[in-house]
Amino acid sequence: AQSVAQPEDQVNVAEGNPLTVKCTYSVSGNPYLFWYVQYPNRGLQFLLKYITGDNLVKGSYGFEAEFNKSQTSFHLKKPSALVSDSALYFCAVRDGGGATNKLIFGTGTLLAVQP
């Protein structure tokens, strides 16, 4: 079965410092990976995806993620954190190649950026 793991429940970082939110995956074929962000009492917002191509994927709000096949990781990064980046971040992998395109979500990582 396909799965993703987010090993950190919470990440704390000071404003202006680089941030990393970790994600590892387990898939039987080629991975289709996604990052989403959720603000309090809101739905999820799409940040970026990896389907194929360059291992470094750039997304919204200055975020990027690096796909590493050998380490089966897809960590989310940002060079300089903002207080407004504080939110809940979910990594997800697409489950299977069928039309349903179900997403399997990780447990989420709460990012707290201190001023």
Added chain:
Amino acid sequence: GAVVSQHPSWVICKSGTSVKIECRSLDFQATTMFWYRQFPKQSLMLMATSNEGSKATYEQGVEKDKFLINHASLTLSTLTVTSAHPEDSSFYICSARPQGGLIGNQPQHFGDGTRLSIL
């Protein structure tokens, strides 16, 4: 682009009431929509996949008669929680995948969720 509207955003009602939640794709057509449930400080749990013009596909453990899903058009799916009880209180989120293109490449776009509180 790719906006999904979910309504209502907050519902408080008495036990035994049925509640309908709407999910609309405003600027794209979606053959497939998804309904999730999220408990506090937890991840999203997929409840069902809604396909336009056909029956929804429910995940294991989700009661079909309890959570009725209708996807009558390419822009609207509804979730009805029938005879709701306090244990049904949760945050319900819908998402929609744009029609066309490579299926796996399309990200899902999410609504803002509905907070359901059953007294």
